[in-house]
Amino acid sequence: MQTTSTNQINTPITLFKHKLNTPLTKKKITVLQINLGKRCNLACAHCHVEASPKRTEELSPEICTQLIELIYKFPEIEIVDLTGGAPEMNYGFKPLVEAAKATGKQIIVRSNLTIYFAEGFGDLPEYFAQNQVRIVASLPCYLADNVDKMRGAGVFDDSIKALQWLNRFGYGQAANLILDLVYNPQLPTGEKFALAPEQTNLERDYKRFLKDNFNIEFNNLFTITNLPVGRTKMYLERKKLYIPYLQFLESHFNTNTIEHLMCRNELSIDYLGNVYDCDFNQMMNLPAKNAKGENLTVTQLLAASNLDLISEVQTAAYCYGCTAGSGSSCGGALI
Ligand code: SF4
Numbered sequence: 001m002q003t004t005s006t007n008q009i010n011t012p013i014t015l016f017k018h019k020l021n022t023p024l025t026k027k028k029i030t031v032l033q034i035n036l037g038k039r040c041n042l043a044c045a046h047c048h049v050e051a052s053p054k055r056t057e058e059l060s061p062e063i064c065t066q067l068i069e070l071i072y073k074f075p076e077i078e079i080v081d082l083t084g085g086a087p088e089m090n091y092g093f094k095p096l097v098e099a100a101k102a103t104g105k106q107i108i109v110r111s112n113l114t115i116y117f118a119e120g121f122g123d124l125p126e127y128f129a130q131n132q133v134r135i136v137a138s139l140p141c142y143l144a145d146n147v148d149k150m151r152g153a154g155v156f157d158d159s160i161k162a163l164q165w166l167n168r169f170g171y172g173q174a175a176n177l178i179l180d181l182v183y184n185p186q187l188p189t190g191e192k193f194a195l196a197p198e199q200t201n202l203e204r205d206y207k208r209f210l211k212d213n214f215n216i217e218f219n220n221l222f223t224i225t226n227l228p229v230g231r232t233k234m235y236l237e238r239k240k241l242y243i244p245y246l247q248f249l250e251s252h253f254n255t256n257t258i259e260h261l262m263c264r265n266e267l268s269i270d271y272l273g274n275v276y277d278c279d280f281n282q283m284m285n286l287p288a289k290n291a292k293g294e295n296l297t298v299t300q301l302l303a304a305s306n307l308d309l310i311s312e313v314q315t316a317a318y319c320y321g322c323t324a325g326s327g328s329s330c331g332g333a334l335i
């Protein structure tokens with residue numbers, strides 16, 4: 001069995017690239033995911049970005065200008081997906097939304113919902129509706145205790161108020177105002193690991209519970225596996241569960257997910273303008289490479305007038321999180 005070395009420990013985890021047999025090739029790029037920075041009003045226990053109110057890293061005006069140029073220059077970009085941290089708090093958020101809107105692309109914001117109650121951000125729900133921004137909002141459980149344990153005291157109540165606010169603007173009901181929720185499993189406390197429940201069934205339960213108890217409507221529920229990256233990785237290491245969790249994920253490897261992995265048709269850009277295959281690789285400092293094995297930046301994409309400079313996706317052991325069971329991506333289960 002091939003092994004990989006993570007944190008200097010030789011582990012019995014099969015190298016992901018050996019599991020695949022063939023290189024994980026890139027398809028035509030249609031999604032631009034921009035991580036605007038690490039500032040966030042929350043500091044969730046599972047955050048793979050290690051975001052918090054104390055972080056200061058964010059997009060510069062120079063990189064923002066380049067990203068706007070990229071959005072205008074490449075009609076093949078169908079989706080501009082804004083993430084963070086809380087993307088709304090980081091420099092360049094509204095200019096990027098407006099560039100994507102002006103060029104007719106779908107705009108996604110990965111929103112924690114609670115930011116709408118922070119000083120200076122109360123206009124966001126109306127702004128989102130005016131710009132027909134698709135909202136993908138974290139709500140890791142429909143039970144208050146579980147959400148507050150993972151994300152902080154009072155987060156569940158604020159999330160509910162925010163969802164009701166969005167509903168009042170037509171989100172979750174009007175065809176052009178899409179509101180999706182994200183479920184993450186609780187972090188494991190012992191070696192009894194579980195994958196996310198089946199997405200369709202869980203969506204039905206979420207819809208029933210939120211409608212009956214809070215009169216909330218939404219469109220889709222995305223189940224997302226906790227990848228052992230960022231705070232989730234640190235937590236697992238503290239509990240001595242990091243290797244067992246990777247083994248668990250590998251034991252559920254599903255080859256049918258490979259065709260649909262989000263890294264195959266997206267570029268992930270960091271606040272410095274560096275290019276990655278996905279946000280997890282970004283957080284683990286595993287840059288995308290061109291055919292010569294060189295790192296890429298937004299400057300180089302613009303100079304080449306070509307987004308398709310990457311032939312092979314960079315992978316690591318945590319990729320087992322995207323390929324376990326029904327698979328996982330920023331858009332939920334893969335199959
Ligand atoms: S998980 Fe999302 S809301 Fe929580 S700290 Fe990270 S970026 Fe902020």
Ligand code: SF4
Nearest residue numbers: 261263278280319322
């Ligand atoms: S973490 Fe997931 S999305 Fe990123 S490169 Fe690995 S398989 Fe692809």
